[in-house]
Amino acid sequence: MFCYQCEQAAKGGCTKIGVCGKSDSTATLQDLLLHLTKGLSQVASAARKQGIEDVEVNRFTAKAIFSTLTNVNFDDDRFVKLINECVAKRDALKAKVSGVEFDGPATMVPAGDLAGMVAQGKEVGIENDPEPNEDLKSLKHTLAYGIKGVAAYADHAAILGKEDNELYAKMQDLLAATLSTDLTLEQCVEAALECGRINIRAMELLDDANTSTYGHPEPTEVKLGPTAGKAILVSGHDLKDLETLLKQTEGKGINIYTHGEMLPCHGYPELKKYPHLAGHYGTAWQNQQKEFAQFPGAILMTTNCIQKPTNYMDAIFTTGLVGWPGAVHVGNEDFTPVIEKALSMDGFAADEDKGSVMTGFARNAVMSVAGTVIDAVKAGNIKHFFLVGGCDGAKPGRNYYTEFVEQTPADTVVLTLACGKFRFFDKQLGDIGGIPRLLDVGQCNDAYSAVQIALALADAFDCEVNDLPLSLVLSWYEQKAVAILLSLLALGIKNIKLGPTLPAFITPNVLNFLVENYNIAPISTPEADLKEILG
Template identity: 50%
Template sequence: MSNNMDLGYEMFCYQCEQTANGKGCTRLGVCGKTPEIANLQDLLIFQLKGISCYGKVLIEKGQHIDKDIVRFVENCLFTTLTNVNFDADVHVSLLRESQQIKEKLREVVGEIKNHTLHATYNLPETKSEMLKDAPLAGIMYEKSLDPDIRSLRQTIVYGLKGISAYGHQARELGYFSDQVDDFYITALEATTDDSLTVEELIRMTMRTGENALEVMKKLDEANTETYGNPSPHKVDVHIKKGPFIIVSGHDLKDLEMLLEQSKGKGINVYTHGEMLPCHGYDGLKKYPHLIGNFGGAWQDQQKQFDNIPGCILMTTNCLMRPRDSYKDRIYSTNVVGWEGVKHIGKKENGDKDFSEIIQQAIELGGFKEDVEPHEILVGFGHHATLSYADKIVEAVKSGKVRHFFLIGGCDGARPGRNYYTEFAEKVPKDCIIMTLACGKYRFNKLEFGDIDGLPRLLDIGQCNDVYSAICIAVALADAFDTDVNGLPLSLIVSWYEQKAVADLLALLSLGIKNIYLGPTLPAFLSPNVLQYLSETFGLRPISNAEDDLKTCLKQNV
């Protein structure tokens, strides 16, 4: 346990769905982060806001922010996303770098109008001094702040954290959006501006959704131009004999580099969690030793990784506290980290050396025998699904397909998520289910059959592939001469962390209504903000699978 708990430091965090008592973690994060990490993360976000106060001045002058600064801001936002980095030394290093960047911008920009403490604050040198200052960066530090202002500011910040995860993934492949890069700065600065009203912050929140959509579009472009459009592909979800490495997270480039460096060495590579959709890309499934998917959703990793005779590579978020039974064989890369876990860094040319994890996997020996194969189908991104568009439209017009359900999002360990399994199981056989993100693990190994050759369960991909779902919905709406809200389509969304916040805001920014959200509503939404979202967009909490299903199907009547 970190020393700062003994020194009486407190924390407050309510950015994820599983936050303590549905209100906020105050003693220890449900995710495993200590008050020390929570406080350092608060201070890091505080520093990013200070950097943005200067950066906005440059943007207003028609200049783009230096891409190295943007990359730093993006990486820091991503570092503070739930279940990403738990290493105090990494946070201290980032904090020191943030002060250097802020001081350089001060020299370039000079005097600014926004004299907020975020801009004027100077970071002390030592970690202990940083922790003493950290309360001023806390979410609840300004006791008298209007709760709706606080709620909207935090919603924007959490949306930016989600955007940063997708932006990081795209940037690793050499793709970025100038619009999004500038928005990091302008949106962070907006959360420091006391002159902004609730109405103005609502507009900024919707802009956050627009930029979430933009970054997902850019990531889709990065993935498909680099690895090809996903296509339907059967994936074995059982283990095979031999040495192995499990790749978890979301990053396709890390998987590609590992596959390239491990080919011909007798190593089996399994995807895990949100890496499952990688099997749909030609540029990745061409490697014969990418042989299947291991385990289920992220929250089961401690049990499923326990004492396995192989190695694990964590490429992005979804890291849980590694048990001692496998801590010596789990590796992190990118911004992911845990104290004592081996980290694989990036060289100046962007390459990574995976030789250590490959060698250890060989030495561990792997599984001793095959398990009878069991296959599931993936690869229904917008390109693949829309290749069936005529058939889908005809099936709807003929009455063979009554309704579409998008059931997906983040999975989690809290009770109540069986709702999504029950809902999927109860969906009538004349309806099609689309799914994405790790929420699919609640039901993706069940048999749903097909409708005239159309699979009833379409796995669209990762959480960022909400963009694919939108493309599919828009194309179908055009085919039926309506809008998305006029389709026989219901969105049943599960959320856990900040990428889901970005996804939700993207959907709302498009005016998509009547989304069911659960298992619980975000603690950071004030009653008034929640009421606004309910009245404007029909956003509603899930109730029970049977009643919600009946309500959805009434749309067809």
């Protein structure tokens, strides 16, 4: 195997086992599925030119690509099923297309067993990429990883009934473009920026899906300590799974706790109305093995966050696209096995006060006090805004973000989102004239809210976003972060600080392009970066 799609890739690329925990076979099956989905995209693009639109193919494209994102699915058997389903859908659609000669992954026949598929996956993996130009290869891989992030957001939105066939079409066109052998450097750059643009559309759809279903998030205090009683922990990102579980556990004496990126769910009116949504447990995804081992109830994993379960394998359940060999997978939105397991376990023996945190400062909440914020800026009470957000991870160097936030001056405001906030989410930074200095915008899925806040502030001050007293200090881990970064570049946003390390798939020449055109820079030290930013 060779994989370098995440920030923690060992020494520039994992070659024996993924730092995420995926095996050689899982990694190569993911490579094969990605390759075949590019072929499916070729066929879908050709069919669309003949007026043929297959919604099921569109949805499957997003699901298949999302399945290959870091920390989603580690189950080889499920990848075999996805590979076979991909080819079945491809061939059924191809039969409707006339006058087109396909080749490559659009005609590839998968092997009949797992071992054969693994061998095929090695043939089409990164190490055997036929692109001879390292910079073009870098940009094509960046594009592929960005599309994985887009696919995740598109799938989340589709679950709540919000879809856009034009978005799917552009995803498929860009996936097919990664196979092209005659793209110029300029065309590859434009394709990456187009990925950023369609990701904005995907995040817009998801924002609409979440807010039209559950209401706009409201500033909400969230309890961190446990409440006595039976317990279920929900991790991941999927709001509908949480809602379904809340409905199915009403009156059963089970308290529901969020974990990781589910924390912002407490701000949604249609979710926080459930009295047994008891609070938040634990911190970021990478601490789950220690934290889950101490949780006295059932655990439900949604979307991408799962690590290898240790001594709690019998208590953990997966749903949706998430998979781990040996973990019980729950489908059809029936969480009866999770509920029965929780009822059979001890639960928490007593209440415990571990304080609380605030969440729910999405765009509506922030812009409802925009006048106060603007007046505070004009009066000089707020000197600067920092957006400190992104992915968290276990790799050394991420304490930078804790120290950075702790050292921000008292006349500055910190907006945050995604699991990177768990480096400092419980810090008491005080307020400026009643405006909290630390504002949790939400999940990584809520990056759209952060963008809208920045655009609204720019409009209020009649300037460009780059002219605002606003600095972006971002951490990345996986492919949704790649998609968001491409979106920021597509919006023309400059001067981003990125860390804890730069992507291994970015060549020096591509990095130079980003520096010269967008002034992207790696983080250094909190002291040096704050001095540079604030002058």
